[in-house]
Structure formats: structure tokens, C-alpha cells
Amino acid sequence: MIKFFRNIRKTLINQGKTANYLKYAIGEIILVVFGILIALQVNNWNQLREDKKFEITMLQEIKSSLESDLEFSEMINRRLKVKEEGIQELLKMTASNQKYSDSILLEVYNKMNTGVSFNINKGSYEAIKSVGIDKISNDSLRKMLIQTYEVRFPMVEQVMGNIFEDIDIKDYKLKLHNALWKRIRIQLPNKSFKLVSRPINNENFLSQTELVDRIKIEQDFVSAYSFWMSHFQGIVQYCLGAVNQELNND
Structure with a gap:
């Protein structure tokens, strides 16, 4: 193609058709510029398509992480329900x-004492943040995700941690437990x-x-934990709804 245009220019110059040569040169420049613009536009389209992908x-x-958080919160709620039943x-x-056997007392006590733990799946958000949260084009959705993962979730984590890790309560619970129970060594049929x-x-x-007192502590724990679990689930469901709406719009 370049050789073709070169031959045209050479012919026009040899024939002394300067005016025609200038018109041709201008046309060639316009054609080249137009080709460059098309190439840039195609490149922009490709880039936008890759960015959207x-x-x-x-x-x-993010959706997968939020769904995981909901499933985990339901598991916690089931354990809280077991604790409440034990209480x-x-x-x-x-x-x-009525008088109850040692085994029944221990069984119900352990039911009340069912353990729970709280954790938020933030791996996907942290990975996205490392490559650029600005890649999310919807401004309101991007701001909501930042607010959720940088402010709301840490607040819930801190409150839950304070409820669970209260040192004074933990020490008092152990003291109460030791006042109620003794450890007995028994030999099993296999001689162990x-x-x-x-x-x-x-x-x-x-x-x-x-x-x-032990029952009261667990009762207060279930009440506080249940309240904040409900709050956490509300945040997750709202955020998940916004993400699903954005995915459905694409």
C-alpha cells in the first residue's frame, strides 16, 4: 500500500502537476490521520471492553464474599439459637x-455454653483495592463498597470482638465455672x-x-450478639442487593 502511494506521488511530480500533487498530499495526510483516529478508537473500545470485563x-x-458472609452469619445464628435453648x-x-443426673446437667450446661466466633470475608475486597477500586465505574456503588468495608464492617468487628473478648467477663466466667464443676479422672473400658x-x-x-450468674452472662451475650448479627446481616444484604443490581444492568 505504501509503495502504491509512493508511485502516485512520483508520477504526479514527474508530470509537473504540482497542484494535483498538493491536493493528493493533503488527501493522503487526511487519510492517514483518519486511519490513526480509527485505530485509536478501536483501541479505546477494546480497552473499555477489557475494563468492563x-x-x-x-x-x-465481591458478590461471592458477601454471600459467604451471609451463610456464615446464618451458621452463627444457629449456634446462638442452641445457646438460647440451653439457657x-x-x-x-x-x-x-426435679433432680437431674450429672450427665443431663452437663449436657444442658454445655449447650448453653456453645461457642461462637465472628469473621468477615474481606479477601475479595482487599484484592480489588490492591489493583484499583476505581475500576468500579458506578460512583455510588464504589463509594458504598468503600464505606461498607472500610467503616461499617470494622465497626461491627470491633463491637463483636469487645463482646466476645471482654477479659473481665472471661475471667469471671472461668471463676464461676470452677465453682460449679470439678474434674474427675475416669478409666475407660479400653483401660485409657x-x-x-x-x-x-x-x-x-x-x-x-x-x-x-453464669446463665445471666450467657443470656446477655446472646442478646447483644443477636442484635449485632442482625445489624451485620442488614448491611450485607443491602450491599449484596446493590452489587446484584449493577451486575444485572451490565
Whole structure:
């Protein structure tokens, strides 16, 4: 193609057609500029397409993380429900005059004492932030994600951590536990040994103030944890709805 244009220019110059040559030269310049603009536009289209593809991938990763958070929160709620059931069973037992075996007392006590832990899946957001959160083109969605992961989630984590890691409460719980239970060494049929818990005072176990205090601590824990879990789920569901809406628009 370049050789073709060169031959045209050479012919016009040899024929002395200067005016025609100038017109041709200008036309060639315009053609070249037009070609460059088309190439740039095609490149821009390709870049925009790649950016959009990357953005969709990022939002899908965020969606997956949020769905994981919801599933995890439901698991926590199930464990909180078990704790609440244990609390209610113990309270009913304290209100009755019935005597219970050591194994039943331990079973219900352990049910009340079911452990919970809290964790937020922020891996996808941190990965996206490292490559550029500005890749998310929707301004309101981008700002909401930043607000959620940089402000709201850390606040919930801090509150949950304070509820769970209160040193004074943990020490007091251990003190109450040790006042209620003793460790007994037993020998199993296979001749091995095992430490098991038994009430220090089975007869008065359900009327001991240490048990009442222990129940109250777990009751307060379930109440506070349930409230903040509901708050956390609300944040996640709102954020997930916004992400799904953006993905559906693409």
C-alpha cells in the first residue's frame, strides 16, 4: 500500500502537476490521520471492553464474599439459637423441684455454653483495592463498597470482638465455672483415662448463685450478639442487593 502511494506521488511530480500533487498530499495526510483516529478508537473500545470485563469479575468476587458472609452469619445464628435453648432449659430446670443426673446437667450446661466466633470475608475486597477500586465505574456503588468495608464492617468487628473478648467477663466466667464443676479422672473400658466434669454439688447445683450468674452472662451475650448479627446481616444484604443490581444492568 505504501509503495502504491509512493508511485502516485512520483508520477504526479514527474508530470509537473504540482497542484494535483498538493491536493493528493493533503488527501493522503487526511487519510492517514483518519486511519490513526480509527485505530485509536478501536483501541479505546477494546480497552473499555477489557475494563468492563474486569469490573464484572471484581463485582462477582465481591458478590461471592458477601454471600459467604451471609451463610456464615446464618451458621452463627444457629449456634446462638442452641445457646438460647440451653439457657431456657437450664432456667426451667432451676424452676422445678426435679433432680437431674450429672450427665443431663452437663449436657444442658454445655449447650448453653456453645461457642461462637465472628469473621468477615474481606479477601475479595482487599484484592480489588490492591489493583484499583476505581475500576468500579458506578460512583455510588464504589463509594458504598468503600464505606461498607472500610467503616461499617470494622465497626461491627470491633463491637463483636469487645463482646466476645471482654477479659473481665472471661475471667469471671472461668471463676464461676470452677465453682460449679470439678474434674474427675475416669478409666475407660479400653483401660485409657479421661478427665470429665461433674457438679461439685449435685443436690444444690440448680440453686447455686454461681449458676444463676453464669446463665445471666450467657443470656446477655446472646442478646447483644443477636442484635449485632442482625445489624451485620442488614448491611450485607443491602450491599449484596446493590452489587446484584449493577451486575444485572451490565
